[in-house]
Amino acid sequence: MAMASPANKKKPKSNQTPESQFSYNLNFYSKSKDLHSAISLYDTAISQNTRLNQHNFNTLLYLCSISLNEPSTKDLSLQYGFRVFDHMVSNGIKPNEASITAVARLAAAKGDGDYAFDLVKNIGVYNELPRLRTYDPALFCYCENLEGDKAYEVEEHMGRMGVGLEEGEIAALLKVSVETRREDRVYGYLQKLRKMVRCVREETAKVIEHWFGIFEGNGVELDVGLVREAVSRNGGGWHGLGWIGKEKWVVRRGSVNAGGKCCCCGEQLVSVDIDDDETERFAESVAGLAMEREVKANFSEFQNWLEKHANYEAIMDGANIGLYQQNFAEGGFSISQVVDVHLN
Template identity: 55%
Template sequence: MNSQNKKKKRQKLNPEAEFRFTLDHCSKTKDLSAAISLYESSPNPTLSLNNLNSLLYICSNSLSNLETRELAIEFGFKLFDLHRSKNSSIFKPNEATLTAVARLASAKGDGDYAFELSKSVKKYALAPKLRTYGPALFCFSDNGMADKAYEVEEHIKSVGLQLEEPELAALLKVSAESGREKKVYEYLHKLRAAVRGVNGSTAEIIESWFNGEKAAMVGLVNWDEDEVKEAILTNGGGWHGLGWLGTGKWIIQRSSVASDGRCCACDQQLTCVDIDRAETEKFAQSVASLAMEREVQSNFKEFQDWIQQNSEYEAVVDGANIGLYQQNFAEGGFSVSQSSLRQLLKNCIIRAKDGH
């Protein structure tokens, strides 16, 4: 299509379609000034929810620019308040609306209002999203308001959402800066469980804590070694969960892990950490549920009961799988001779249990 045909096509747009076309361009280019001019020159200032969200999106994306920050906050709140008051009986924002305005409130330093907006998803019967709670959480964390940040976290958990690295890093930061060592310990291990590898900014927060005076002072001087060993075993051989052990200045050093599992800084061999008992139980329940769901005639429940009654066994040998072992070739099939090994192995297990 040449430029002349494109121009003819544009001329056929009605005012509403023309408004939307121009607004989309403003959104694509993140042009706040053009978006404001478009809105103010519109003969019908009452917007559809889609158009309102586009304008609020442009405002929230203009917050990082110091030249447009104040204008974005002012215009965004003006839009939201105007359309909410004009259509109070029928006004129903969606999650994108609430998230955009919460970001404006956070940029203004009003974490309380940002939190109220995020909680209002329930009022409007909307599905909550983590991004809606982020503005309030980050606002409280950045302003050193630890208790309010923890309150946001509790609400996030109450609606069934899981924190990710940015939120956990913010909570870790405010906890470290306010000297709350128990919370620091808690969020470090939440990071351990939720994130395989932290980014640079999160690593700096962790380093800042361990380089500080508070980190050198907290910790147990005397502890029960047997209790620690048992806790480590319960948690799969990793985290003991008993808090800081020992006091004194920490040695902070970034390192990497060699291909053989050694730490390149201290030359210690890293060990594999298994899932803990709670995770093991959850996994076992999931497997059992899947087995009984897929096999209608399955006697898996009876098998579970048998395992419970014979808990002295440490291993269960599946004869059918032994019979099929390495038989996946053209002439392969179920091997009775291999399957017969089941009883032999079972007898070996029984003898091992008897101490023979």
């Protein structure tokens, strides 16, 4: 990597302190992604006892972490990255989430997923909260090393911290589950993809194809009635019963036409509703909003009435029906519209 030429830098203001001069030069090297010059600058600052602040340390850590993919700078990144972090902590400067993420990436580059995960688990010591990018180094490191149980532990920790998975993380967990033949986990991650990802990437599709190419179905015998009931309970999109049927899978790629018909198998796609659990959460959310905003209407009494009259399948909102399409000069509450809906 070529070192930045001092001639290309703007001249700093005169009478700068050593700290401000260091920050100025470091920011320049950071923008040009010049790790070698930044490290040289850092060594000089240490020899001159220049005081560094959190931003300075984070800039150095960031430069080290983004230089890991270059063979010419990887060793230097690892050598100085941990040294900078230790220097930061020993000087009593609190690392933030960005600091932890950068060092976690360095640890993962060494293949040390445990160190990367420990950083995340202990981030609360610095009164910081982890983000998805903070977990990624440990998660991907474990997955690449086929350490499935440790990868699942990272996922569980993410869940407890309220950090959700995205396609890249699900695909990595799916791949390690495929490679270690964890059938239950594979099924679970396939369902997460179904719920969370509208269209998978090519890399994810290859993992899915690989699984169905090597996996021979050994599930329970097909019970059409049981499957139909489960599909209905889950909104019409899937049964959630696990692997059903035996023998090998037939794996083919297909496309769906504008009418929702699969051009490969000829099946017609159907609309999927929310499942029972999602319906319950939605109802609780609506009820909470209603009781918060409509105190005088006493929504809880209405809920009790509905429970006592559970035989009703639908409740008509007379006010909305009567005022439907009545927003014109002569419009008003239409009793006839309410009667029409009631009779029909």
